[in-house]
Amino acid sequence: MHTVLTRGNAILAYTLSVSACLTFCCFLSTVFIDYRANATLNTVKVIVKNVPDYSASREKNDLGYLTFDLKTDFLHLTPLFNWNVKQLFLYLTAEYQTQNNEFNQVVVWDKIVLRGDNAALDFKNMNTKYYFWDDGKGLRGNKNITLTLSWNIIPNAGLLPSVSALGSHTFAFPSEYTTLRV
Amino acid sequence: MSAWMQYFKSIPTHMDYDGQARAEKLSRVIITLFGVVGLIWGYVIQQFSQTIYILGAGFVMAALITVPPWPMYRRKPLDWQKSQSEVTTKLKKKK
Numbered sequence: 001m002h003t004v005l006t007r008g009n010a011i012l013a014y015t016l017s018v019s020a021c022l023t024f025c026c027f028l029s030t031v032f033i034d035y036r037a038n039a040t041l042n043t044v045k046v047i048v049k050n051v052p053d054y055s056a057s058r059e060k061n062d063l064g065y066l067t068f069d070l071k072t073d074f075l076h077l078t079p080l081f082n083w084n085v086k087q088l089f090l091y092l093t094a095e096y097q098t099q100n101n102e103f104n105q106v107v108v109w110d111k112i113v114l115r116g117d118n119a120a121l122d123f124k125n126m127n128t129k130y131y132f133w134d135d136g137k138g139l140r141g142n143k144n145i146t147l148t149l150s151w152n153i154i155p156n157a158g159l160l161p162s163v164s165a166l167g168s169h170t171f172a173f174p175s176e177y178t179t180l181r182v
Numbered sequence: 183m184s185a186w187m188q189y190f191k192s193i194p195t196h197m198d199y200d201g202q203a204r205a206e207k208l209s210r211v212i213i214t215l216f217g218v219v220g221l222i223w224g225y226v227i228q229q230f231s232q233t234i235y236i237l238g239a240g241f242v243m244a245a246l247i248t249v250p251p252w253p254m255y256r257r258k259p260l261d262w263q264k265s266q267s268e269v270t271t272k273l274k275k276k277k
């Protein structure tokens with residue numbers, strides 16, 4: 001502590017240590033919070049086509065096409081944003097079972113909600129963002145497709161929790177392929 | 183020109199031992215205090231960035247108060263012995 005430089009170095013190092021300690025306190029204050037919230041899902045239009053997937057092979061695979069309603073709980077999703085949350089990454093997953101695979105998961109839609117954005121989402125008749133391809137012919141007539149909303153919480157510091165919404169929606173694909181354009 | 187140099191060299195830039203200890207203690211107290219206050223305020227308004235800004239203000243304040251060798255850190259100089267000119271001259275003569 002005998003020169004300007006050593007004193008400057010000492011207080012800078014101490015400030016950084018304190019900031020690390022404060023960040024850890026911030027993490028501790030949010031680590032036990034239950035981030036689950038309600039979401040209401042519904043499908044509006046559901047059709048299935050059998051078309052070649054040129055991005056993978058030229059074989060014809062099942063392509064699901066759906067539009068959905070999504071409503072997140074206003075009273076419960078808004079307090080998700082505390083001082084250790086920068087943004088939410090919401091994604092909509094379709095889960096189903098086929099003869100090929102015991103368990104399939106396809107992400108059909110996602111959205112980033114920044115802190116400060118309106119977190120009370122209410123979408124009607126939304127299109128999916130990504131293609132709902134099956135890796136075979138497992139979608140036609142499939143009676144048990146479950147849509148689930150999940151989200152990652154992107155924090156300032158700490159864990160990156162992945163939370164599933166309370167509430168999912170199960171729907172069935174029609175038993176006939178659609179050949180017309182939609 | 184040399185007069186200016188003499189003037190600059192006459193400005194004391196040291197801290198005594200007691201001043202160094204007090205400067206260190208004071209800087210720790212200031213930064214810790216701002217950190218704690220920032221943590222509480224950030225928690226109250228749920229903005230962690232405010233916590234960091236307040237800690238930064240504490241850093242600036244500690245830097246202003248304890249980094250420059252202010253005169254208040256020079257109040258307890260060591261009692262050096264008077265220089266013993268005779269002894270040194272005798273030693274030199276022996277050589």
